[in-house]
Every structure is written in structure tokens, then in C-alpha cells.
Amino acid sequence: MAVSTGERVRRAAVKLFATKGFHGTGIRDLAQAAKLSSASLYHYMGTKEELLAGIMRDCLRRLLDDATDAVDGVADPVERIRRLVTLHVTAHARQPNETRVVDDHIDVLSPRLRREVVQLRDAYERLWSDTIEAGRKEGVFDTGQPAVTRIAVLDMCNGVARWYSPRGALTLRQVADHHVELTLRALGVHTPARCGLANS
Amino acid sequence: MAVSTGERVRRAAVKLFATKGFHGTGIRDLAQAAKLSSASLYHYMGTKEELLAGIMRDCLRRLLDDATDAVDGVADPVERIRRLVTLHVTAHARQPNETRVVDDHIDVLSPRLRREVVQLRDAYERLWSDTIEAGRKEGVFDTGQPAVTRIAVLDMCNGVARWYSPRGALTLRQVADHHVELTLRALGVHTPARCGLANS
Amino acid sequence: MAVSTGERVRRAAVKLFATKGFHGTGIRDLAQAAKLSSASLYHYMGTKEELLAGIMRDCLRRLLDDATDAVDGVADPVERIRRLVTLHVTAHARQPNETRVVDDHIDVLSPRLRREVVQLRDAYERLWSDTIEAGRKEGVFDTGQPAVTRIAVLDMCNGVARWYSPRGALTLRQVADHHVELTLRALGVHTPARCGLANS
Amino acid sequence: MAVSTGERVRRAAVKLFATKGFHGTGIRDLAQAAKLSSASLYHYMGTKEELLAGIMRDCLRRLLDDATDAVDGVADPVERIRRLVTLHVTAHARQPNETRVVDDHIDVLSPRLRREVVQLRDAYERLWSDTIEAGRKEGVFDTGQPAVTRIAVLDMCNGVARWYSPRGALTLRQVADHHVELTLRALGVHTPARCGLANS
DNA sequence: GATGAATGAGCATTCATTCAT
DNA sequence: AATGAATGAATGCTCATTCAT
Incomplete structure (x- = not known):
């Protein structure tokens, strides 16, 4: 086509x-x-900068929409975070260039064009912080610094865009699951199969 | 002065x-x-590019030297990783600009100048992978994807350079300790005080 | 136009x-x-240097083509040299700038661009040396150092580009004829009207 | 030393x-x-330009002095021209760099510095034109365009600086003699050993 | 006598952008 | 829809020269 x-x-x-x-x-x-x-x-x-802003805006909008859909109606924080991580990692593995552009270029934009992009990014991150906060309130997440943890987890998942290859040793499924696991550990969730024992 | x-x-x-x-x-x-x-x-x-390479080289050399010293003679993988994380986070919090330059500009360098920088970076990362591998062999680390986990942890710690402020709510000590905690969790280390219970 | x-x-x-x-x-x-x-x-x-090389290349190519045409089918070495000198002097008088650029700038070119220019120049000079050699073999040219004489004659003719003016005392015809005369003398050709006697 | x-x-x-x-x-x-x-x-x-002018001045002064000495008291135009050519060629063969600088850089000088250099050059060339004129008056030189011939002969001799090598096939003596011969031919002097006969 | 430090002006070349066709 | 032509401003870098030490 x-x-x-x-x-x-x-x-x-x-x-x-x-x-x-x-x-x-x-x-x-x-x-x-x-x-x-x-x-x-x-x-x-338009200008080169508007082209950049357009790319970032669209990519973030899609991510935000998809994430909103993914957690829509899901109450359990663990399941919500599971879906957020999976979606985030999948997006970064499948569209590494788009996501790298988004992750690396916010400071390049002039204030006028930055505003909308930042709003989208903040809305997206709010999905994460709200979920983490809910999990903490419910006592299923155990982390002393929720904000720091959120940033840490996002940075960790962003990295996938820089190394994942569909021709590599790991399937996308495995990578996503592994990051879900890492995230749950960071959030102090006790995944039974794992409490201190076997390798996955 | x-x-x-x-x-x-x-x-x-x-x-x-x-x-x-x-x-x-x-x-x-x-x-x-x-x-x-x-x-x-x-x-x-020399040229602008050589200036960049010099900055990266020196910063990495210092980090490598300090890290080598820090783990010298320390056998326990948990203690080793604790020191590596603390050093790494501290460097990123104290010299956020240097470390961001190092973390973001490797691809900018032409092959001639990139070589040495990449060698230093690889030597530094080897300290981490060796430690993780040792911990796995001893059975104190539990992670199915050690290489992915190493990258994830490093990305997570690198992020500190982008948000930490000495005038912020958290002391450098707290940030470092928190990242040690996150790292140990990522590596599946059972930190007793935390197995599923209290907030820090 | x-x-x-x-x-x-x-x-x-x-x-x-x-x-x-x-x-x-x-x-x-x-x-x-x-x-x-x-x-x-x-x-x-392209670059300033490519502009220079293009000028030199075209000028030499034209000179080589014209000279090849001029002597094509002409067997008599005296008549051949007569035509080569006339063409060379005419070109240097009519396009003094082009020819000066060619004569003065070969060493300026970087190896890559110099190659083709040198090849053209050598091909052009071969027309001269072949003619001189033929004349020697036939016994009509008498010079002990044909290579040195060729260079001397070319240098002598090149000089025209530095002083000839269409508004000067001499016509282009006269200048060309004079250089033909000088060249034949250098080659030891016995021009009858002249064997030691009257002024021209 | x-x-x-x-x-x-x-x-x-x-x-x-x-x-x-x-x-x-x-x-x-x-x-x-x-x-x-x-x-x-x-x-x-002084400045770079003054350095250049100094080199040109000294080289020309020496040439002028040597040439003046060489022809001092010599009346015969043929002998005079013989000495001028020998000296000129020798200088160009022995100090090719100095003489090339002199020959190629007059136009580079600003008016102030050019004046003296031009005066020296003109004085030097006057030795040649005076000699040629004298030869013509005495009937031993036969050339229709004495000024053009003088330039042609000088250009021809200047060229030596661009190709002569003490390690080449010809001795300096041979090169000088050859150019004397070429010059005399250009001036229409009947050199007996040569009137139309053997190769040298 | 020698030089590190300093600079304003200039270098060849590329920049992102516009516009008439 | 597409582009050759055009440009003011900027690029990284070098120029010849000065001067305090």
C-alpha cells in the first residue's frame, strides 16, 4: 500500500x-x-520545529489514548500498572524512534509549541501517579518515594526503545513481562512465585 | 580560589x-x-567535538576509577551493588551536567573519538554485570534477565541527573538509599525490613 | 545575448x-x-576548489581538442609545430585569464582533482614532444635537448598571456608569427629568408 | 656553521x-x-608582506649586482648576453625558490612595497634590453621584436627554476649552455658550429 | 629573545526558509 | 504538487597581528 x-x-x-x-x-x-x-x-x-512538535504531539496523544483505554474500568492497581507497563514497553519496542523523539526533545521546543506537548505528557504521567497512589492507599504498593519511583520506572521502561530488537534473543512478550515484574518489585508488590526463591 | x-x-x-x-x-x-x-x-x-570527547572521557574515567576503588576488596555482591548504586547516584546528583553529557552524546562522536569513550563505558558497565553475575551465581540475586535488568537499573539511576536538586525535598542520602532499595528489589534481594510490610 | x-x-x-x-x-x-x-x-x-578544477579542466580540454584537430593529418613537423605554436599563442592572447589560471594553479589542487588536470596537460604536451621528436628523426629539427627545448618554448609562449593586449602595438597575427619564428629558431630550423641576414 | x-x-x-x-x-x-x-x-x-618584499628585494638586488659585475667592461653584445643568460639560469637553478618567489609575487605586493621591487626588476631587465639593443645596432642580433624576444627569453630561462634538479640528467653547465644557445638562436645569432648541421 | 594569551576580522561553507514559476 | 533560484544569518574554524610577561 x-x-x-x-x-x-x-x-x-x-x-x-x-x-x-x-x-x-x-x-x-x-x-x-x-x-x-x-x-x-x-x-x-510548517517549520522544522513544527514538524517536530507534530510528531511529539501525535505520539503522545496516541499513547495517552491507548493507556486511557487500557485502564478504563480497571480498578485493581496491580492490574492497572501491569497494563500501563505493558503498553508503554510495547510502544517503546515497536516505535522506538517516535518514542525516543518524544523522550529526548521536550527541551528543544520553544515555549509556544512546548505547552501542548507538556500537557499531554503530564496527563499521561498522571495515569501512572494516580495508579501508584491508589495502590499505596490500598496498601498493595509499598514504596517510600512514590514520585521518585514513578520516574525511575518510566526511565527504566523508556530504555527499551534504545536496545530492543525484534530479532534479538527476547520476544516482546518476554520484555514486557520482565518490566512488569521489575515494576511490581519496585512498587514492593509481593509476587508469590518469587518471594525470594526461584529464577524465572 | x-x-x-x-x-x-x-x-x-x-x-x-x-x-x-x-x-x-x-x-x-x-x-x-x-x-x-x-x-x-x-x-x-581542539575542535568542538574534541572538547566534548574530553569531557566525556574524563567524567567516565573518574566514575570508573571511583567505582573500582569502591568495590575493591568487597566480595559480597549485595554490598558491592549497594556501593555501585550509591556512587552512581551520587555522581549523577552532584554532577548532573557532566553525566547527562556522557549519557546522551555517545552517538554524536565520530568513530575515532568514540572508541575510547565506549571502552571506558564498557569497562564501567562490566563492573555492574560482573557483580550481578556473581550475585546470581551465589543465589543472592534473583533475576531472569540479568542484562536487561542491568540496563534498567542504570537507566533508572541515570534519571537522577535530570530531576535531583539539593534544594529539593529529598537529601542526596535519601535518594541514594532509595535507589539502592529499588535496585535490590529489581535484583530480587529479600530486604528483611520490607518483605511486604511497612512504608519506609 | x-x-x-x-x-x-x-x-x-x-x-x-x-x-x-x-x-x-x-x-x-x-x-x-x-x-x-x-x-x-x-x-x-561545488567547492571553490572544484570551481577552479572545472575551469582548468575545460580550458585544457578545449586546447587539447583544438590542437588535436589542428595537427590532424599534418605530417610535416615544421607545419605541425607552426600550427601548435599559433594555436597556443592565440589561446593565450585571447583567453589570457583562463590560460594563466591553468598555467599557475596545478599545485593548488588536491590530489583527487589534480589527477585529471595533469592527464590533460600531459596529453597536450605529448602533442608537442611527439612533433619535436618526429622532426628530429627526420633531421629537420636540430636541438640537443629536446625536452628542455619543449619546456622553454612552452614557457616562452605562455608568457604571451601576461603582456599581450589587443590594443597594443602588435597584432595577434604578428605575435603568433613571431613566436613561430622563435620556436623554429629554437628547434634549429633554417628559415631561408633569415639565415643570418635581414630584420623581419 | x-x-x-x-x-x-x-x-x-x-x-x-x-x-x-x-x-x-x-x-x-x-x-x-x-x-x-x-x-x-x-x-x-615586520608583517608577512614585508617579509615577502624583503626576500624579493634582496634576491633582485643580488641578481642585479651580479649581472652588473658580469657584464662590466664587456663590450661584445654576444658575450654580454652569454654572461647574462648564464648568470640568470644559474641563479634560477641554484636558488629556485628565491627566484620563483620573485617571479610570481610582484602583483601580491601593495603599491608601497611594490615600488622598490619593480625598480630593481626594471633595472635588471634594462641590462638585457640595452644589450639586445646594442647587438641590434651592431647588426649581430637579428630580431624583429626585440622587446617581445627579451620577454620570451627571460620567461624561457625563468622556467629552469621549476624543473632543474642537481640530481637530474643534465649538469648545470649543460643547462646554462643550452639556454645560451637558445637565446642566441632567438636573437638570430649565427653560431657557426650549428648553422643548420649536426646535433650537439 | 621568546611565548602564551588574546582578539577582531575573515574564512569557506551550510543553515532554514521563501518565492516565482 | 514540485522545484530551481535565491538569500540573510549562522556555522565551526583560521587569519595575521599584538602585547604583557
């Missing part, structure tokens, strides 16, 4: 921004990767 | 590279921050 | 390189002479 | 100006070649 030119531009941008960084990517690099002249590029984007 | 001009250049570079990125930092930004003309800058550095 | 912008750039370069030298000509000088911004210049050239 | 620092500077400059050109030679190149810091260089020279 053919891909529209605008989509080709966006994909080129995602790949280049992720690997070379926003400032390390020139408009000519983008044009070449999108097989367009640099002038034509401007039919499909 | 006076600071040498060369040191001033390096400090300016550390701050700017950390906050704006290598490609986002111009030679004129550096000059202004170091209170020098851009021409004078070149008395104290 | 209008001149294309690319041609304007090339002409400006020829004039400036000839009069101020390659290193003495800045990109801004070129831009000003070509009535373009220095950035626009780069739509019409 | 030791060479003074000032002399070392001058020699470095001669070599570099000759091979890379004035504009192609940086002050740092000079300093490196003279084994001095670039600041120290300025103890031994």
Missing part, C-alpha cells in the same frame, strides 16, 4: 530526529530521506 | 552541552559563556 | 583567480563579481 | 612562498617551519 508524501516526510523526520537529534538533522537531510527537494518539503510541514 | 581559563571553558561546555545539546550549542555560545572571544576558545580546546 | 548565471560565476572566477590567485580570492570576492550572494554561489559550483 | 634565527625564518618563508604561494602560506606554517612560535616570528620580520 502506497504511503502519502506527507507521511513519507514524517517518517523520515522520525528516523532522523531519533538517530541524529533535532539540531543534528538538517533540512537537506530530511529532503533527501523523503526524496523531495528541500523546497517541496515545505508543502508538507 | 581562581579557576583557570581552560577550566572555565570546560565548565561552560558542560553546562551548555547538557542543556542545549552538542549540536544545539554554538561555538559563539561557548565563547560567551566562557567570557572569551570565539577565537580565543581555540587556545583551550 | 544573455549570459547564464552559472557562466557569470565562472567568468568572475576566471578573472579573479588569474589576477589575485586562488588563495588570494575570497568567496565573497567571487560573489560580488558574479553579483550574487555568497550563499547563492553554491547553487552554481 | 650555525644559521641565525632570522635567517631560518627567511629560509622557511622562501621555501613556503615558493611552493604554496604567499596567500597559501599561513603565519603558522612559517612559525612551524622556522621552529618558532608565531609570536616570536615577529621579532624577525
